[in-house]
Amino acid sequence: MIREGYINAIVLFGFLLIPICALIIEEPYTITLATRAAVLALAAVGLNIALGIGGLVSLGHAVFFGLGGYAMGILAFHAQNYIPVELGPLTINGTKSMPIIWLTAVLVSAFAALIIGLLSLRTTGVYFIMITLAFGQMFFFFSISWSAYGGEDGLSIYVRNVFPGVNTLVPIQFFGLCFTALCVALFVQSRLRASIFGLVLNSARQTPVRAETVGLNPMRLKLLAFVISGAITGLAGALFADLNRFVSPTMFSWQLSGELIVLIIIGGVGRLAGPVIGSALFVTLEHFLGEFTDFWHIWLGLILLLIVLFARGGIIGILTGKDGPHV
Amino acid sequence: MSAILVIEQILNGLQFGIMLFLMAAGLTLIFGVMGLINLAHGSLYMVGAFAAASVAGATGSFLLALVAAFTVAAFAGAIVEIVVIRRLYRAAHLDQVLATFALILIFSEGTRWVFGSFPLFLDVPSYLSGPVTLPGGIEYPLYRLTLIGVGLLVALGLWWLTARTRIGIQIRAGENDREMIAALGVDISKLYTLVFALGAALAGLAGALVGAIQSVQVGMGEPVLILAFVVIVIGGIGSIKGALIGAILVGLTDTLGGIFLPEFLKLFMESGAATQTGSALASMAVYILMSVVLIWRPTGLFGARP
Amino acid sequence: MSEPVLATRNLCKTFNALVATDDVSIDLKPGEIHAIIGPNGAGKSTLIGQICGGIKPDAGSVHLGDSDVTNFSTAERAQAGLGRTFQISALAMEDTVLENVLLGVVGRSAKPWRFWSPALKARDLIESSMAALERVGLAEVCDQVTANLSHGQRRQLEVAVALALTPKAFVMDEPMAGLGAEGSHSMTDFLSELRHEAPILLVEHDMDAVFALADRISVLVYGRIIASGSVDEIKASKKVREAYLGEET
Numbered sequence: 001m002i003r004e005g006y007i008n009a010i011v012l013f014g015f016l017l018i019p020i021c022a023l024i025i026e027e028p029y030t031i032t033l034a035t036r037a038a039v040l041a042l043a044a045v046g047l048n049i050a051l052g053i054g055g056l057v058s059l060g061h062a063v064f065f066g067l068g069g070y071a072m073g074i075l076a077f078h079a080q081n082y083i084p085v086e087l088g089p090l091t092i093n094g095t096k097s098m099p100i101i102w103l104t105a106v107l108v109s110a111f112a113a114l115i116i117g118l119l120s121l122r123t124t125g126v127y128f129i130m131i132t133l134a135f136g137q138m139f140f141f142f143s144i145s146w147s148a149y150g151g152e153d154g155l156s157i158y159v160r161n162v163f164p165g166v167n168t169l170v171p172i173q174f175f176g177l178c179f180t181a182l183c184v185a186l187f188v189q190s191r192l193r194a195s196i197f198g199l200v201l202n203s204a205r206q207t208p209v210r211a212e213t214v215g216l217n218p219m220r221l222k223l224l225a226f227v228i229s230g231a232i233t234g235l236a237g238a239l240f241a242d243l244n245r246f247v248s249p250t251m252f253s254w255q256l257s258g259e260l261i262v263l264i265i266i267g268g269v270g271r272l273a274g275p276v277i278g279s280a281l282f283v284t285l286e287h288f289l290g291e292f293t294d295f296w297h298i299w300l301g302l303i304l305l306l307i308v309l310f311a312r313g314g315i316i317g318i319l320t321g322k323d324g325p326h327v
Numbered sequence: 328m329s330a331i332l333v334i335e336q337i338l339n340g341l342q343f344g345i346m347l348f349l350m351a352a353g354l355t356l357i358f359g360v361m362g363l364i365n366l367a368h369g370s371l372y373m374v375g376a377f378a379a380a381s382v383a384g385a386t387g388s389f390l391l392a393l394v395a396a397f398t399v400a401a402f403a404g405a406i407v408e409i410v411v412i413r414r415l416y417r418a419a420h421l422d423q424v425l426a427t428f429a430l431i432l433i434f435s436e437g438t439r440w441v442f443g444s445f446p447l448f449l450d451v452p453s454y455l456s457g458p459v460t461l462p463g464g465i466e467y468p469l470y471r472l473t474l475i476g477v478g479l480l481v482a483l484g485l486w487w488l489t490a491r492t493r494i495g496i497q498i499r500a501g502e503n504d505r506e507m508i509a510a511l512g513v514d515i516s517k518l519y520t521l522v523f524a525l526g527a528a529l530a531g532l533a534g535a536l537v538g539a540i541q542s543v544q545v546g547m548g549e550p551v552l553i554l555a556f557v558v559i560v561i562g563g564i565g566s567i568k569g570a571l572i573g574a575i576l577v578g579l580t581d582t583l584g585g586i587f588l589p590e591f592l593k594l595f596m597e598s599g600a601a602t603q604t605g606s607a608l609a610s611m612a613v614y615i616l617m618s619v620v621l622i623w624r625p626t627g628l629f630g631a632r633p
Numbered sequence: 634m635s636e637p638v639l640a641t642r643n644l645c646k647t648f649n650a651l652v653a654t655d656d657v658s659i660d661l662k663p664g665e666i667h668a669i670i671g672p673n674g675a676g677k678s679t680l681i682g683q684i685c686g687g688i689k690p691d692a693g694s695v696h697l698g699d700s701d702v703t704n705f706s707t708a709e710r711a712q713a714g715l716g717r718t719f720q721i722s723a724l725a726m727e728d729t730v731l732e733n734v735l736l737g738v739v740g741r742s743a744k745p746w747r748f749w750s751p752a753l754k755a756r757d758l759i760e761s762s763m764a765a766l767e768r769v770g771l772a773e774v775c776d777q778v779t780a781n782l783s784h785g786q787r788r789q790l791e792v793a794v795a796l797a798l799t800p801k802a803f804v805m806d807e808p809m810a811g812l813g814a815e816g817s818h819s820m821t822d823f824l825s826e827l828r829h830e831a832p833i834l835l836v837e838h839d840m841d842a843v844f845a846l847a848d849r850i851s852v853l854v855y856g857r858i859i860a861s862g863s864v865d866e867i868k869a870s871k872k873v874r875e876a877y878l879g880e881e882t
Contacts, residue, residue: 057421119618123625126364126420130560131621134614137553141610147603196739196747196755199728203736206725213685213723214740214798215711221745254553258428265425295440301432308426309414325727327421 004320008273012183015280019175031171032243037283038178039239044263044275045185046232051261052270053193054225055205055327059257060116060132063139064230066252067112068105068237070143073155073247075101080158098163098177101238109234110227117226121219133254140252154248161242168242178239182276185232190272192228201225202325233260262304268316270325277315331465336586337579342471344578345478349533350555351562351570352485353526359565360498360522361416366427367407368530368555369548370434375400375531376538376547377438380447389452393535400531401524408523413516431549439545446542449535474536481529482571489567498522554581557617563630572628577613584609637662637696638832639715639802644683644693646856653679654690655856661802661832666824668835668843671853677836678806680853684834685717685804686710698801712743716800716831720807722787724779730790731775734762737797765797769823785816792823802832809839821845844868852876 015038022030043065050056078085078094085092095101120131144152160168168174192198204211204218211218241247250256259282267278282300289296311317313324354368375396383392407430415423451470458466489495497513509515534548541547558577562569589605596604608615620628637660646654653676661667671677682688684695686707694703697713705713724733735752738761739745753759766772769789774782782790788808795803808824809817821842824833828848837843843850844864851861854876860867867873 051421057424059424119622123621126358126564127560127621127625127627129364129420129424130556131618133553134557134560134617138611138614138618141614142607145603145607145610191749191751194751194753195749196735196752196758197745198748199732199735199752200739200745203725203728203732206727207723209719210723210725210736210794211740212687212707213711213717213719214737214794215708215743216736216740216745217706217708224746254549258424261421261425262428265421269421295436297432298436298440301429301436304429304432305411305426308418308422308429309411312422327419 002319004271004273004316004322007316007319011273011276011280012186015276016179019172023172028171031175033283033287035171035175035178035243036240037279038175038182039236039243040260040263040283041276041279042178042182042185042239043233043236044260044267044279045182045189046229046234046236047260048229048264048270048275049189049192049232050222050226050229051264051327052274052325053198053202053205054222054229055325056222056226056229057129057261057327058132058226058229059129059254059261060134060136061230061233061260062136062252062254062256063112063116064109064233065237065240065256065260066139066143066247066249067109068234068239069241069247069251070149070155070237071105071108071234072101072161072238072241073157074149075104076157076161077149077155096159096161098161098168098238098242101161101242102235105234105238106231109237110231112234113227113230114223116230117223121222121226133257136252136254136257140249140254143249143252150248152249154246154250157241157245157247160245174243178243181235181239185235186272186276188232193272197221197224205325205327262300264314266304266307266314268314268324269327271314271316274314274316274324281315331463332586334463334465335467336583338467338471338475340579340582341575342475342478342578343582344575345475345482346533346537347551347554347558347578348478348571348574349481349529349536350551351558351574352481352567353529354555355559355562355565355567355570356498356522357526358559361412361519363412363415364420364423364427365412365526366424366552367430367434368526369552370431371400371404371527371530371548372534372551373434373438373543373545373548374403375528375534376449376543377442377447377534378531379535379538380449380543383449384447389450389455389539392449393532396531396535397528400534401528403531404527405520405524407527408520412523413519416519435545442545444545446544449538449543451539470540477536481532482567485567494518494521554613557613560627561617561620563627565631566627566629569627569629576616580612580616581609584612588612635663638698639684639804639834640696641680641684642694642696644680644690644695646679646683646688646690652856654683657693657853657856657858659834659851659858659861661834663832664829665848666828666833666835666846668837668847668850669853670837670840670843670850675853676856677853679856681717681804681806681836685715711740711798711800714798714801716795716798716803718791718795718803718805718808720810722791724787724790724794726780727778729776729778730766730771730782731759731762733779733790734765734793734797735759737765737794738762741798762797765793768796769793770819784811785813788812788816788820792820796827800831802834803827804834804836806836807838808835809837809842817842 019031019034047061050058075095079096116135120128123131149155162168163177166173166177200216201221204221208218237251263278263282264275266281267274285300289299307314317324350372354365357363357365378399379392379396382395383389411426415426455470455473457469459469460466489498497518554577558573559570561576562573588609589602592601592605640660642658644654644657657680669677679688683690686705694701697715700713702710702713735758738758763772766775769792771786771789771793808820812820817839824846847864850864850867851858852873859876860870860873
């Protein structure tokens with residue numbers, strides 16, 4: 001059996017190697033696929049903090065993904081039209097600058113996660129799953145009927161946004177940016193998991209009663225985890241929108257929330273590299289099976305079913321021979 | 328706005344709610360008895376609709392189509408229960424969500440494989456088409472009125488089944504204490520398969536009935552599934568009475584919200600903005616309703632208090 | 634006479650028509666072990682729930698030290714100095730023994746908001762945790778995953794987590810449950826010493842342990858305290874014999 005630390009290193013190294021090889025053999029589409037995998041992994045890393053450490057089965061994380069996406073879409077839309085956003089007395093100019101867009105995406109998603117978390121964490125179990133799903137649907141339908149920003153058709157951005165010192169139009173450079181964001185998020189998660197907060201949160205997931213009887217408030221711990229989680233998924237949403245130069249209500253769809261959970265489960269819930277492996281495999285399957293058959297979702301469904309029924313720890317669980325945390 | 332329009336919309340909301348009830352009753356029964364969240368319930372709805380459309384296409388009989396929808400969905404439900412679901416009863420909610428999410432993928436893509444991506448059509452039979460005149464001179468489609476009637480009959484039947492029959496007593500006992508009824512010699516795994524098949528059959532029936540007023544296509548189950556979940560969460564998971572009341576609440580909120588919210592907002596805003604905001608709010612209305620109910624009562628209107 | 638550390642005043646609780654707690658006033662003085670005994674269904678769990686939080690009494694109050702904690706949450710009561718152990722171990726089974734005790738130490742410090750530095754390098758916290766583990770005799774297994782511990786070790790860990798809080802008073806729900814003769818013995822010796830640090834409200838079915846440990850015993854039947862006194866007084870009490878032991882003779 002392999003130590004989890006080695007697996008993490010191999011996974012990240014492999015993730016970096018594929019687009020570099022693709023660059024050498026001039027396969028730019030593979031770089032785009034790798035970028036897609038990196039961004040989805042980032043979104044799932046966010047969810048993994050709430051799900052894997054905090055035990056919060058959120059079926060509404062698409063809310064944050066979508067908010068990140070629309071933060072990018074709206075700011076860039078106003079920048080490309082040269083029309084400022086009028087918010088009552090406030091006038092905000094659009095921007096094409098990624099750092100500003102990212103910050104906005106993170107702040108907006110964190111704020112949304114705070115509100116949704118405050119309301120949803122009053123419930124537990126199935127009710128929590130369902131109320132997060134309901135919030136997802138609210139945003140989904142709202143974005144469909146909000147015609148100022150494209151409604152059902154979504155918003156197209158003509159040119160990818162800019163980042164100081166990076167030519168984001170070059171696929172490998174944009175990949176580098178996304179991959180760096182992923183690595184930073186993974187680093188943050190590993191520090192968080194090992195910290196006192198992570199320890200306490202992880203215990204509160206397993207035995208909330210105990211956390212209370214030693215004087216801790218599990219609800220506050222979980223709320224904070226939910227906010228951090230939402231913020232990271234929101235950042236991923238902004239990157240995803242920039243990758244496609246397009247945002248639409250599908251970023252808010254419940255299927256997307258479901259897929260994010262799927263990515264984590266395939267890789268290994270609560271495991272650092274779980275979302276990364278899961279997302280790499282998902283994008284690979286989507287691409288190759290998608291080429292080979294129109295019905296690749298059947299195979300995805302079967303794989304998922306087998307993992308849920310027979311390999312609880314996901315791929316990392318199989319490789320390390322150790323079951324992951326139980327959620 | 329005329330009174331006739333209002334009554335018509337109330338009837339539409341009622342009809343929609345009653346169809347949601349057919350879905351929600353199965354979901355809530357399955358959750359109440361087996362403790363299982365079944366996302367694939369929408370797939371059984373779709374299976375019923377496709378079975379009905381195929382049989383109606385081959386035989387031309389709407390009644391046969393409904394029987395086919397009921398039996399094929401029950402059969403599919405039983406198979407799914409035996410092959411997959413029964414491994415999940417003791418699993419965590421997350422595993423149940425994922426495994427049944429996987430079933431959705433398999434069902435949807437499998438159906439697309441067999442029937443293609445184009446929608447099928449199921450026609451309302453001639454003896455049920457056309458309007459009837461209700462007291463007060465309101466003209467209303469006979470078929471929709473029939474749906475309301477069928478749904479209420481099913482509700483009555485379910486009540487009779489759970490309250491008055493031997494199997495219903497076993498089902499209710501199973502909700503309270505699995506070990507106890509197993510000890511009493513009831514074959515619990517057979518009972519579970521039966522309950523699951525019954526829920527599936529009701530979903531299939533709903534799919535066929537609604538399939539006649541909408542098109543029959545892959546993916547038709549999921550929007551209904553999510554609303555059915557909203558229904559049972561509002562009503563309190565496990566409660567059939569809650570499902571009925573929740574379903575009617577959701578049906579009315581959804582239908583009436585779309586009509587009245589924009590009108591209502593016009594009292595405060597200029598017309599264009601009111602229509603825009605009103606329809607946006609209306610599309611979110613049932614979810615807002617659900618959140619409010621859960622925040623007020625974290626286990627739904629008729630759910631068991633922890 | 635010294636002031637009680639923990640006290641309830643006229644606690645009442647009914648569930649629907651069932652009276653679970655009927656005008657219960659008990660107290661716990663410094664240095665003593667006060668045992669609550671009673672037949673199954675006497676309302677012991679409901680009483681503990683009201684003392685530790687989680688169940689809200691219909692009437693009456695709970696006091697810890699000088700403060701009225703009736704309206705405190707479970708967490709706030711722990712902060713105020715109440716240490717509790719559970720009848721069925723409520724431990725984080727996936728975590729190591731040390732991590733479980735750390736939870737108690739962090740709870741006492743009320744500072745779970747440290748996000749960056751690794752918990753296992755926080756020297757002060759580790760030292761307090763190890764000290765608690767030493768005392769219950771689990772120091773050697775501190776790196777083991779809790780799920781791999783024996784039942785007896787889990788009971789000890791349960792106590793260590795409460796110890797880590799350095800509470801003003803303990804409430805222990807059947808600490809002897811499931812322990813063999815030898816385990817009961819060493820737990821009895823341990824609790825006997827512990828009472829001098831902080832008094833213990835002990836709910837226990839093991840009568841040998843209760844008679845060996847208790848300074849005072851209160852007998853709870855149908856939610857009501859029917860007798861209270863020293864071990865000998867309780868043994869001699871006719872009322873107790875009728876209501877409690879009477880069923881067996």
